[in-house]
Structures are given as C-alpha cells and as structure tokens.
Amino acid sequence: MHDDHPSAANGSADADGAPQTPGAADADRCPHPGEQDEPDRAAEPGADAGADGRAADEHPPERRPTDQRGVSRRAFGKAAVAIGGATALSACLDRFGHGAVPSGVEDPGTLPDGQHVWDEFLGLDDHDNRLSPRHHVVLLLDLTSEGVPSTEDRETVETALRSLERAYEWSSDGLLFTIGYAPRYFERFDADPDGVALPEPEPMAPFEDIEPDRPDAVLHLASDRPDVVMEAEEALFGEVDAANGRGMDATFEGVFARPDLDDTTVRRTGFVGEGLPADHTDVDGVPEDAPVDEESPLFMNFKSGFEKTQATESFVTIESGGFAGGTTQHLSKIRLNLQQWYEQDNRDQRVGKMFCPVHAEEDRVEGPGHNLGTDSGMDDACTEDVGESAREHGLVGHSQKMAADAREDDSPLMIRRDFDSTDDGHAGLHFLSVQQSIADFVETREAMNGTDLTDSSGVGQRLNNGILQYFSVQRRGNYLLPPRALRALPPADP
Numbered sequence: 001m002h003d004d005h006p007s008a009a010n011g012s013a014d015a016d017g018a019p020q021t022p023g024a025a026d027a028d029r030c031p032h033p034g035e036q037d038e039p040d041r042a043a044e045p046g047a048d049a050g051a052d053g054r055a056a057d058e059h060p061p062e063r064r065p066t067d068q069r070g071v072s073r074r075a076f077g078k079a080a081v082a083i084g085g086a087t088a089l090s091a092c093l094d095r096f097g098h099g100a101v102p103s104g105v106e107d108p109g110t111l112p113d114g115q116h117v118w119d120e121f122l123g124l125d126d127h128d129n130r131l132s133p134r135h136h137v138v139l140l141l142d143l144t145s146e147g148v149p150s151t152e153d154r155e156t157v158e159t160a161l162r163s164l165e166r167a168y169e170w171s172s173d174g175l176l177f178t179i180g181y182a183p184r185y186f187e188r189f190d191a192d193p194d195g196v197a198l199p200e201p202e203p204m205a206p207f208e209d210i211e212p213d214r215p216d217a218v219l220h221l222a223s224d225r226p227d228v229v230m231e232a233e234e235a236l237f238g239e240v241d242a243a244n245g246r247g248m249d250a251t252f253e254g255v256f257a258r259p260d261l262d263d264t265t266v267r268r269t270g271f272v273g274e275g276l277p278a279d280h281t282d283v284d285g286v287p288e289d290a291p292v293d294e295e296s297p298l299f300m301n302f303k304s305g306f307e308k309t310q311a312t313e314s315f316v317t318i319e320s321g322g323f324a325g326g327t328t329q330h331l332s333k334i335r336l337n338l339q340q341w342y343e344q345d346n347r348d349q350r351v352g353k354m355f356c357p358v359h360a361e362e363d364r365v366e367g368p369g370h371n372l373g374t375d376s377g378m379d380d381a382c383t384e385d386v387g388e389s390a391r392e393h394g395l396v397g398h399s400q401k402m403a404a405d406a407r408e409d410d411s412p413l414m415i416r417r418d419f420d421s422t423d424d425g426h427a428g429l430h431f432l433s434v435q436q437s438i439a440d441f442v443e444t445r446e447a448m449n450g451t452d453l454t455d456s457s458g459v460g461q462r463l464n465n466g467i468l469q470y471f472s473v474q475r476r477g478n479y480l481l482p483p484r485a486l487r488a489l490p491p492a493d494p
C-alpha cells in the first residue's frame with residue numbers, strides 16, 4: 001500500500017516552505033536551455049584528437065555529431081554528450097567557454113534523504129508542470145572486485161559522490177544524479193535486499209525479445225547543461241581533475257570499471273525538452289521530413305509528464321525495511337520506429353493512439369498538448385469503459401489504458417523520467433521510471449499491453465493498441481535506488 005505523506009519528500013525548502021525553483025541557467029557556457037537555434041560555425045566536438053586520443057573520424061559514422069557545418073549550438077551540446085570523453089568535453093568548453101554553473105552545498109548531509117527527490121529542484125513550464133533536465137547520461141557499472149565490497153571502496157564511492165554534490169547545485173541548473181544497484185550486485189551477499197523485491201528483468205509482453213541488463217550498478221546523471229553531465233562523468237573516472245572548478249576528493253577509479261564510450265549498451269545518452277527532438281530528426285527511425293514540432297519535448301511530438309499524470313515522490317518512496325526512503329528504478333532501452341506514425345497515420349490517429357480517441361474527436365489537443373494544462377484530460381469518456389471505447393473507435397489510447405487500469409487513489413504508480421536518444425544512430429527512448437516497487441512497474445506495463453482488449457475489439461496485440469506498434473524494447477533492467485545515506489555499495493541488510 002502507498003501512504004502519501006508529503007513529509008517523506010523532505011527536500012530543502014525556503015523559510016516559507018516554498019520550494020526552491022532553480023533560476024535560469026546562465027547564458028554563456030556550453031549550450032544551455034532555451035537558447036535559439038542559431039547557426040554555429042564551430043568545429044564539431046571531437047574534431048581534434050584530444051586527451052582520449054579519439055578524432056571525430058574515429059567515431060563510427062552513426063555516432064558522429066553531424067557531417068555538416070552550421071550545426072546548431074543546441075545540437076552541438078547534445079552531440080557532445082552522445083560522444084562523451086575528454087575530447088568532446090573540451091571541444092564543448094573551448095567553443096562555449098566556462099560560464100558559471102551554480103555550486104553545490106558544503107554539507108551534502110543537507111540534501112534530501114531520497115536520491116530520487118528531484119521534483120522541487122526541477123524547472124517548471126508555463127503551467128507549473130515539472131520539466132525534466134534536458135541532458136542525460138546513464139552508465140551501467142561493474143565493480144572491479146569480487147565478493148562483498150570493502151569499507152575502503154564504500155568510502156571511496158561516497159567521497160566521490162559527495163565531491164559532485166559540493167561541486168554542482170542539486171538542481172537542473174547544476175547536477176541531479178542517482179546510483180542504483182541491480183539484482184546481480186546483491187548476489188555478492190547471498191541475500192536479497194532487505195524489504196525490497198528486486199526481480200531480474202523479464203520480457204513484459206508476448207512479442208518482446210529483450211536482453212536483460214545485469215550490471216552491478218547504474219548511475220544516472222542529469223542536467224540542463226550538456227557540459228555538466230559530461231564533466232561530472234569525466235571527473236568521476238579521473239579523466240579531469242576538477243568538477244565545476246572544484247577538485248575531486250576521490251574518484252570511481254579502481255572501484256568501478258569505466259564503461260566503454262562506444263558501447264551503447266553500457267553508456268546511454270539522451271535528451272528531452274523543447275527543440276531537442278526537432279533538431280535530431282536526421283537519424284534512422286524518424287522520417288527525414290517528420291513534422292516534429294519545435295515545442296515538442298519528445299520525438300513522438302507530444303508532451304509527456306503532466307503534474308497530475310506523475311506520481312508524487314512520497315508515493316514512490318519505499319516506506320519500510322532497511323531501504324526505507326529509497327525507491328526502485330526500471331530502465332529500458334527502446335528503439336522507435338516512427339515511419340508509419342508520421343507517414344501513414346494522420347493527426348487524429350496520433351492523438352487517439354497517444355491519448356484517447358475522444359481527444360481526437362473533440363480536438364482536445366493542440367500541437368504537442370501544452371494546452372491541456374496540468375493533466376492529460378482523461379475523463380470518464382476515456383476511462384469508464386475502455387473496452388467499449390475500443391470497440392467503438394477501433395483503437396485505444398496509450399494514456400487511456402493506464403489512466404483506467406494503473407492508478408491508485410487517482411495517482412499513476414510511477415514517476416516517468418524517460419528521455420529520447422539517438423544512440424546507435426537510431427531514434428530511441430530510454431524509459432526510466434521510479435516507483436515504490438517493481439511490481440508497480442509491472443502492473444503499469446500490463447495495463448499498457450491492453451491484452452484484454454484484443455479479443456473483444458479491432459485492437460490488435462500491437463496494431464491500434466496505443467503506441468505499441470511504434471517501438472520495440474531491446475533491453476531491460478531493474479534497480480534499487482537506496483536512500484542517500486546507503487547509496488555507496490550498500491550491504492543487503494543495512
């Protein structure tokens with residue numbers, strides 16, 4: 001059961017209890033949020049060989065940022081994150097300079113107990129919906145040693161993470177991050193994590209053929225600033241000495257092996273937010289002339305993550321057991337195939353399949369859907385009898401299925417923190433969600449499958465069944481995100 005106590009999300013607030021809203025990022029460093037798509041005649045990131053000795057031509061073609069000059073500043077930043085490494089970082093900094101990034105706290109003990117407590121440190125849109133950080137790196141990490149981690153290794157990991165918290169403000173303007181642990185990590189202790197069911201990932205639909213991810217740990221770095229996620233990654237692995245001008249007190253070197261920069265199964269990158277998908281339609285999986293709206297945060301051209309279609313952080317926080325205050329995370333690697341979405345489906349079909357057919361009928365969605373305000377408008381006409389709606393319209397909406405079948409006390413069961421990607425030169429989406437238990441993820445995904453609708457309506461296993469037809473899931477992983485105090489190589493039974 002979920003107990004929605006606001007106090008569980010104990011992030012810092014000002015004296016009046018008002019949440020801290022991050023200010024606008026400064027304008028003069030590596031590409032920053034909201035900047036115009038102005039042509040940039042600079043060399044591409046990675047054009048010169050640098051500290052890691054990799055020149056742009058050494059990158060496989062699908063990982064080169066672009067072959068043309070005139071790449072936008074926004075595109076430049078995203079491309080640099082995708083390439084990664086010291087060369088791309090220095091190209092980014094050389095081109096855009098070292099503008100100010102807000103510093104972190106002197107005492108990391110003042111940060112929220114939950115690593116996943118990000119909400120009050122995110123930017124807001126015009127309707128006060130929370131905006132995900134624009135740039136993301138996810139690293140799947142393996143420990144270099146066997147067996148139960150040593151106290152020394154634990155201290156090293158904690159010191160390295162505290163260095164990041166002192167270097168960058170805990171916000172989208174600075175850096176937000178989490179570290180989580182996979183079932184494989186807990187095998188070292190011959191025990192399951194106390195009080196948390198953490199299953200190995202499995203296929204979640206009859207048509208799925210996935211590779212399970214089995215690293216020890218997963219690190220998620222997120223910021224509105226591409227240079228910040230890149231620098232934090234480099235600093236953690238000792239490739240640069242300082243983060244935001246502050247020396248690192250320890251690094252992951254010797255404890256975690258550095259993931260190969262070119263291996264997109266272990267180093268995943270992406271972006272979300274207005275302008276970024278529109279800038280990156282030149283990849284496989286999206287028709288070249290796809291009308292991706294400049295205001296759309298995602299390749300599929302709709303806004304996602306309304307205030308009322310996300311669970312609260314207290315709702316997704318583990319309430320009891322050794323890991324109380326933490327949460328669980330699911331991460332899947334999804335390949336998008338948007339040819340038909342853009343070339344055969346019309347606007348009404350897209351609105352119907354993403355939201356609900358009534359939304360299409362009544363023209364409820366303008367552009368990417370910012371007009372909807374703070375929720376997606378799933379009223380009784382959409383959710384009361386989804387089977388009847390599917391029979392009547394011959395299709396069912398993605399949101400519609402889950403709003404009807406995967407809510408508790410009117411709240412979705414998870415917080416979605418997913419983002420688009422061009423890893424592998426292909427449009428994709430890294431679906432990253434946090435929920436109190438992996439069972440909540442499973443319940444949500446089962447609702448999304450809409451299996452019960454396929455016998456009684458024209459809806460197929462994937463055809464006309466929300467957006468299932470437009471993507472395939474390649475890899476899945478389940479993780480425990482311990483509370484901050486236990487994040488560094490925790491025991492199974494703290």
Ligand code: HEM
Pocket residue numbers: 298300302303304305306308309334354355376378398399402403404406407411412413414416429431441444445448467471
């Ligand atoms: C290509 C992948 C996906 C895209 C582009 C996408 C996009 C969207 C959009 C635009 C909405 C409606 C706006 C909103 O309420 O935020 C939505 C709702 C939602 N999506 Fe997805 N989604 C994707 C995959 C998934 C997956 C894999 C899950 C989890 C199993 C999921 C869970 C949800 C939930 C829980 C809601 C809200 C339902 C409610 O209102 O109760 N989505 N998604």
